[in-house]
Amino acid sequence: MTIAITGASGALGRASADFVLQTVDPREVVLTTRRPEALADLAARGAQVRRADFTDPGTLATAFEGVDRLLLISTDAVGARLDQQRAAISAAADAGVRHIVYTSVPEPVPANPALVVADHAGTEQALRDSEVAWTVLRNNLYAHMQVPTIGQAVASGRLVTSGGAGATAYVTREDCAAAAAAILTRGGHEGRAYDITGPEALSAADLAALAREIGGRDVELVEVDDAAFGTGLRAAGLPDHIAEVVASFGAATRGGFLAQVSSAVADLTGRKPTALADVVRAALQP
Numbered sequence: 465m466t467i468a469i470t471g472a473s474g475a476l477g478r479a480s481a482d483f484v485l486q487t488v489d490p491r492e493v494v495l496t497t498r499r500p501e502a503l504a505d506l507a508a509r510g511a512q513v514r515r516a517d518f519t520d521p522g523t524l525a526t527a528f529e530g531v532d533r534l535l536l537i538s539t540d541a542v543g544a545r546l547d548q549q550r551a552a553i554s555a556a557a558d559a560g561v562r563h564i565v566y567t568s569v570p571e572p573v574p575a576n577p578a579l580v581v582a583d584h585a586g587t588e589q590a591l592r593d594s595e596v597a598w599t600v601l602r603n604n605l606y607a608h609m610q611v612p613t614i615g616q617a618v619a620s621g622r623l624v625t626s627g628g629a630g631a632t633a634y635v636t637r638e639d640c641a642a643a644a645a646a647i648l649t650r651g652g653h654e655g656r657a658y659d660i661t662g663p664e665a666l667s668a669a670d671l672a673a674l675a676r677e678i679g680g681r682d683v684e685l686v687e688v689d690d691a692a693f694g695t696g697l698r699a700a701g702l703p704d705h706i707a708e709v710v711a712s713f714g715a716a717t718r719g720g721f722l723a724q725v726s727s728a729v730a731d732l733t734g735r736k737p738t739a740l741a742d743v744v745r746a747a748l749q750p
């Protein structure tokens with residue numbers, strides 16, 4: 465049984481590889497990446513490190529050779545990645561991969577205004593259309609991304625949001641990796657889509673309350689519209705296209721598309737998911 469992980473030099477890829485390598489012989493683990501040199505340490509442990517770039521389909525046949533189960537990590541090229549990911553699915557099918565696990569987004573439906581949805585929905589469809597068995601892991605927003613937001617709220621006394629009263633079931637990247645590794649190493653779950661979430665859904669008001677507790681000071685909740693939120697992100701230095709993607713999650717939050725809490729992390733891994741408050745306290749409290 466050979467297990468492969470694409471994008472293995474990315475943060476989720478590396479975390480997933482670490483979990484898989486806890487229980488699987490490294491010689492049966494294939495790690496694909498655009499930058500094999502970044503995985504020299506895992507190659508030294510015996511893992512097979514291979515070059516794969518979804519924008520260069522010629523790299524994919526060799527990369528997926530002999531692989532049984534594949535974790536296909538969505539790339540960061542939002543808006544341009546659908547064709548890349550379709551190419552990866554097609555190459556995996558041609559190489560004889562039997563099961564693909566894909567990292568998606570909660571509620572990838574047309575009504576969901578998050579700008580990442582179209583690529584994920586298209587990739588999920590490509591999986592359903594393929595001959596290969598699949599599992600979809602719809603990862604909620606990473607909990608650690610709220611650390612700077614709350615840190616800034618503690619420093620400034622203001623927490624700015626465009627999410628209204630909507631809530632988000634933040635999950636840690638480690639829990640996403642552990643869930644993926646559980647399926648890769650144990651198999652099963654074909655034809656299933658799971659919401660990968662933290663233990664609870666939190667609103668911006670909840671985040672402000674956490675900032676008050678951590679900072680020991682008043683923190684005002686400042687509600688703005690999507691345009692103003694995007695302007696703030698650009699003023700903070702985010703490039704236009706990234707600011708636009710990030711700001712679109714405000715509308716998704718208000719629409720309730722990120723609020724679903726599931727038991728999938730505990731069901732798949734056997735341990736409870738980490739709470740956002742624990743991540744933030746560990747990062748910000750001395």
Ligand SMILES: NC(=O)c1ccc[n+]([C@@H]2O[C@H](COP(=O)([O-])OP(=O)(O)OC[C@H]3O[C@@H](n4cnc5c(N)ncnc54)[C@H](OP(=O)(O)O)[C@@H]3O)[C@@H](O)[C@H]2O)c1
Nearest residue numbers: 471472473474475476497498517518538539540604605606
């Ligand atoms: N749930 C969330 O809050 C959240 C937040 C941000 C992103 N995401 C999504 O989740 C994915 C994994 O998150 P992360 O934290 O690991 O992000 P990351 O560290 O930024 O990793 C980006 C990933 O994209 C891969 N990639 C980029 N271009 C590629 C290409 N042409 N061919 C193959 N792979 C390519 C990279 O692989 P190599 O560099 O190894 O080739 C790497 O695995 C992201 O790529 C994104 O789709 C989710």
